[in-house]
Amino acid sequence: MTTRTHRRIRARWFGVAFILLWSLVPIYWTINTSLQTEAQAGSKPAHYVPPTPTMKNYTSLLGGSGGIPSQIRQSALNIVIECCAATIVTVVLSTLAAYAFARMSFRGRNVLFYAVLATMAFPAYTTLIPLYRIMSDFGLVNTYTGIVLVYVSGFLPLATWIMHNYMTGLPLAIEEAGLVDGASRMQILRYVMLPLALPGIISTAIITFLFSWTQFLFPLVLSTDLSTEPLTVVVQALQGQHIVPTTLLSAAGVIAIVVPAVIGLTLNRYIVNGLLAGSVK
Amino acid sequence: MSSSRLAATPVAAADTAPPAGGPLPRRRRRVDLLPYLLVAPLAIFIIGLALVPAGFTVIESFFRVDDVDPPTRFIGLGNFHRLLTDPTVQTAAVNTLVYVLIGVALSTVLGIVMAVTLQHKFLGRSVLIAILILPWALPGVVEGIVWSGIWDANTGLLNSVLSSLHLIDHYHVFLGQHRLLTIALIELVQVWQITPLSALLVLASLQNIPGDLYEAARLDGCSAWAAFRRVTLPLARPGIAVAMVQAVIATLNVFDQPFVLNGAARTASSVMVQTYFISFQNLDFGEGYALSLLITLVTLVLSYGVVKAVYRPVEF
Numbered sequence: 283m284t285t286r287t288h289r290r291i292r293a294r295w296f297g298v299a300f301i302l303l304w305s306l307v308p309i310y311w312t313i314n315t316s317l318q319t320e321a322q323a324g325s326k327p328a329h330y331v332p333p334t335p336t337m338k339n340y341t342s343l344l345g346g347s348g349g350i351p352s353q354i355r356q357s358a359l360n361i362v363i364e365c366c367a368a369t370i371v372t373v374v375l376s377t378l379a380a381y382a383f384a385r386m387s388f389r390g391r392n393v394l395f396y397a398v399l400a401t402m403a404f405p406a407y408t409t410l411i412p413l414y415r416i417m418s419d420f421g422l423v424n425t426y427t428g429i430v431l432v433y434v435s436g437f438l439p440l441a442t443w444i445m446h447n448y449m450t451g452l453p454l455a456i457e458e459a460g461l462v463d464g465a466s467r468m469q470i471l472r473y474v475m476l477p478l479a480l481p482g483i484i485s486t487a488i489i490t491f492l493f494s495w496t497q498f499l500f501p502l503v504l505s506t507d508l509s510t511e512p513l514t515v516v517v518q519a520l521q522g523q524h525i526v527p528t529t530l531l532s533a534a535g536v537i538a539i540v541v542p543a544v545i546g547l548t549l550n551r552y553i554v555n556g557l558l559a560g561s562v563k
Numbered sequence: 564m565s566s567s568r569l570a571a572t573p574v575a576a577a578d579t580a581p582p583a584g585g586p587l588p589r590r591r592r593r594v595d596l597l598p599y600l601l602v603a604p605l606a607i608f609i610i611g612l613a614l615v616p617a618g619f620t621v622i623e624s625f626f627r628v629d630d631v632d633p634p635t636r637f638i639g640l641g642n643f644h645r646l647l648t649d650p651t652v653q654t655a656a657v658n659t660l661v662y663v664l665i666g667v668a669l670s671t672v673l674g675i676v677m678a679v680t681l682q683h684k685f686l687g688r689s690v691l692i693a694i695l696i697l698p699w700a701l702p703g704v705v706e707g708i709v710w711s712g713i714w715d716a717n718t719g720l721l722n723s724v725l726s727s728l729h730l731i732d733h734y735h736v737f738l739g740q741h742r743l744l745t746i747a748l749i750e751l752v753q754v755w756q757i758t759p760l761s762a763l764l765v766l767a768s769l770q771n772i773p774g775d776l777y778e779a780a781r782l783d784g785c786s787a788w789a790a791f792r793r794v795t796l797p798l799a800r801p802g803i804a805v806a807m808v809q810a811v812i813a814t815l816n817v818f819d820q821p822f823v824l825n826g827a828a829r830t831a832s833s834v835m836v837q838t839y840f841i842s843f844q845n846l847d848f849g850e851g852y853a854l855s856l857l858i859t860l861v862t863l864v865l866s867y868g869v870v871k872a873v874y875r876p877v878e879f
Contacts, residue, residue: 290787297680298691304673305694308755311720312709326734328723375604382601391598394606401613403866405816407835408859411842411851412616412623435612438605467597496702498819499835503843518704518823521711528718535708539701546700550693553700557760558767 309543316340316532323529339533353508353516354537361512363426364501365494368433372441372490373483375434380445381471385457395446402439407499414503424506432504433494441486447559448482449475485556488549495542513538624853629846642853652854654829655837658746659815662833663865665750666757666814667807673754674761674806679795681762682769699759707823710752714738714824738824738831745831752820757813761806768802769795771877797875804874808866815862834858 315323316339317332343354382388383395413432414423422428452475460470476483498514505511517534520526546553627638646652677695681688698706713720716736725731738745772794780790796803818835825831827840834854842851 293787294680294683294685297676298687301677301680301691301695304755305697305759307720308706308709308713309697312712315712315718323718326723327727328718328720375608378601379605382598386595386598386601388595388598391602394602394609397614398605398609401609401617403863404613404617405812405859405862407816407818407838408620408855409613409616410838411848411855412619413612414843415619415848416612416616431608431612435608438608439613442605492700496700498702498704498822499839503839514702514704517708521708521823522826528712528715531708532712535705538705539709542700542702543697546697547693550696551689553696554692554763557763 309539312532312535315529316536318529320527320529323527339530340537343530343533343537350520354513354534356508357511357513357516358537360426360508360510361495361514364429364433364510364512365491367426367430368437368494369487369491371430371434372437373487376438376441376445376486377476377479377483378471379438379442380449381475383442383446384449385475386467398439398442402443406436410499410503413500417504423504424510426510429501429504429510429512432500433497436500437490437493441490444486444489444556444559445479445482448479448485452478481552481555482559484549485552485559488545488552489556492542492545492553620852620855620859623849624856626849626852628848628852635849638849642850643857645850646853646857651829651832652834652837655832655834658742658831659817659834661743661746662750662753662817662821663811663814665747666754666817667810667869669751669754670758670761670810671803671807673758674765675796675799675803677758677762678765678769678799678802679791681766682795695762696759698755699757701756703753703756703819704823706752706756707820710755710820711824714748739828742830745825749820749824749831750814750817752824753814753817756820757810760809764806764809765799765802768799768877772798798877800873800875801877804870807869807873811865811869812862815858815865 314330314332317335317337318329319334319336319338322329322333342351344351383391413435417423417428417432420428422431456474456478457470460474461467465473496514497512498518501510501512501515502518505515508516517531517538520534521531623635624642625637625639626635627641628635681692681695701709712718714737716722716734716738719734719737721737722731722734726734737748776794776798777790780794785793816835817833818839821831821833821836822839825836827836835858838851838854838858841847841854
């Protein structure tokens with residue numbers, strides 16, 4: 283029996299090592315390359331640790347007034363604005379709707395609820411072309427509004443589903459006490475449901491923010507210049523120019539992943555809870 | 564805009580409604596407007612920016628829609644016929660099939676391995692979960708750039724490691740030479756992104772399995788492998804099914820990774836990359852609509868097939 287336990291533990295450490303290497307080696311390699319000079323990165327065999335770590339790639343991407351630094355700075359601002367706006371709108375609208383779905387009965391409730399869920403089964407890109415043409419007809423191509431509207435429409439179903447699952451899991455007793463005491467339903471939402479549902483709201487917000495940050499094809503189509511292009515689009519465009527060295531490109535990649543990576547590493551508890559509430563049921 | 568017209572009715576009605584009275588619920592003869600007010604914004608978004616556009620995709624795929632050559636006109640199955648006879652689209656369809664097969668198989672197997680690793684509590688498990696989901700949280704295009712540093716023909720990690728181990732005598736160009744290898748390496752990048760969610764979904768199923776089932780299996784003389792095959796796998800089927808469905812949707816619609824690592828080349832182009840080029844480079848929206856519709860239909864059919872084949876309800 284002890285040998286079996288030993289074997290199980292050995293198998294687990296194999297799994298642990300695999301997860302660590304799988305997740306971290308590619309990111310480590312990018313950081314490693316980003317801290318080297320072009321000549322160092324070109325050596326064979328490669329330097330597995332930067333011989334003389336340099337921040338030159340980062341300063342030339344972020345500092346100065348040239349073309350690339352200003353593109354990086356503007357697109358970083360764009361992605362933050364777009365992600366924050368999409369997150370706020372999605373969280374507010376999904377919370378309101380989820381409250382109605384979870385606690386009120388009204389005509390058409392099930393039809394609407396299933397319509398919302400059904401849209402989750404469709405691949406997001408089904409509506410890529412029509413959304414572009416609608417945005418184009420309304421003059422919303424190349425505006426924050428256009429991009430945020432598309433993000434919100436894409437993320438609302440999952441957000442509503444997560445919030446709905448969270449709210450139906452909350453005890454009814456406190457709300458009923460509130461109703462007996464004469465509170466209106468909006469007061470109950472404000473003072474009872476929102477504090478109780480806060481972990482669910484945080485999960486929804488983080489997941490929406492990360493989904494917005496990872497978008498590429500929609501902003502590629504919906505933004506045609508630097509006024510709205512997010513960091514992901516600009517970094518990819520850098521990669522498309524073959525004159526940009528690997529070292530600089532790696533630094534740009536690190537800049538584009540630092541925010542979602544920190545969120546993922548620190549707030550993973552909320553992400554896991556939200557995703558599982560949204561996926562399995 | 565139509566949204567303001569839709570929203571105007573309930574808002575105006577709510578303003579004129581008498582304020583909620585005493586503690587006793589009044590008998591309402593009129594319709595309770597609050598729930599409609601709460602779901603109205605969601606409904607407007609879903610109808611206006613999901614259902615109506617999806618309807619456009621279906622209808623306009625039977626039309627010739629070309630902004631350069633107006634007007635829009637009905638051409639029946641013309642778009643579909645042009646698509647199915649276009650060799651570029653045919654290549655992309657075969658490539659995408661390979662993406663799906665590799666991606667679904669690999670993400671499912673790796674997801675199960677990772678979930679089993681995390682099934683029981685141990686010191687550092689929560690840190691490991693944080694590291695596990697990291698690739699899921701990152702943008703696909705940037706992951707393409709991250710992995711291009713590994714596949715690179717001059718500075719790549721893979722070339723360096725293989726030649727240090729004397730497995731190759733000179734640096735190789737891995738991407739764009741051999742079709743199947745290129746697709747496999749690009750799909751590995753997507754597998755990196757989608758496997759964390761697969762692992763979490765399977766893990767959620769595993770954590771519902773009562774520990775005494777393993778105890779019983781052990782008393783019956785089951786080996787660890789037998790317990791895995793006869794207890795873990797069957798009871799994890801709901802989680803595995805959901806994980807496979809998300810992998811099917813992601814891989815059939817793969818765009819970011821081939822766009823970054825393969826560009827416009829036919830070698831490893833996916834149907835979604837073709838949809839992009841057809842619609843936004845050639846501006847042939849009708850054909851783009853038709854291809855989107857086909858991808859969506861295949862996604863739905865394949866997802867349904869996976870659920871039918873893998874999902875079994877589990878009762879404890």
